[in-house]
Amino acid sequence: MSALEDEIQRRGIGMTSQRTRERLIERLYEEGLSSPRVLEVIRRTPRHLFVDEALAHRAYEDTALPIGHNQTISQPYMVGRMTELLLAGGPLDKVLEIGTGCGYQTAVLAQVVERVFSVERIQVLQDRAKERLAELKMRNVVFRWGDGWEGWAALAPYNGIMVTAAARDVPQALLEQLAPGGRLVIPVGAGEVQDLLLIIREENGFSRHVLDSVRFVPLLNGPLA
């Protein structure tokens, strides 16, 4: 590598430097994320590897970014918020994620729970996510190309389910695949702004908590090649 290339690469790394990441963590804390564990995991997860190189310099802004196929990488605050909600009931063994996308939320989950099962309808997005997690040596994730409305019945029940796309209403299959005491975090609504819901499987039925107003891309129907 020439001295110039070397310098360009060094500066490139500078944009995603520890200081930039540190500023993001401070901001997330100010915005209300409170779990030191979740903040630490966001600090050490290299978000710039989950977006196109052209957008890498914006990877540590607290904003959603395009990842192609009309999809986005979620805002770090929302990734942290949903992770905190899922973990608030205690440690989780099996977690189902609907909407792998670029795999960033998957990577965060993989560091705070035992096992992650992640379903995505766009195969190429999932293939790339799979490669990234392999590079990061995260081995406790299993991927499935399929329709999130159906969950992943063969491996149910799950202690936690996280949906990272907005559903018109709560998919029945996901309620059925929740273990007793299990927690489902899901944006619900048909408009541009949706309600973030936390649904807990209680001894008799489900409790339902409406939390924040959020903006997610829609949970669509069926897998796509």
Ligand code: SAH
């Ligand atoms: N979790 C991602 C964000 C995902 S964006 C992150 O960490 O940034 C939402 C994702 O849900 C998209 O990749 C979209 O293709 C996927 N999706 C939409 N409808 C789906 C469905 N029915 N089943 C599975 N995945 C779906």
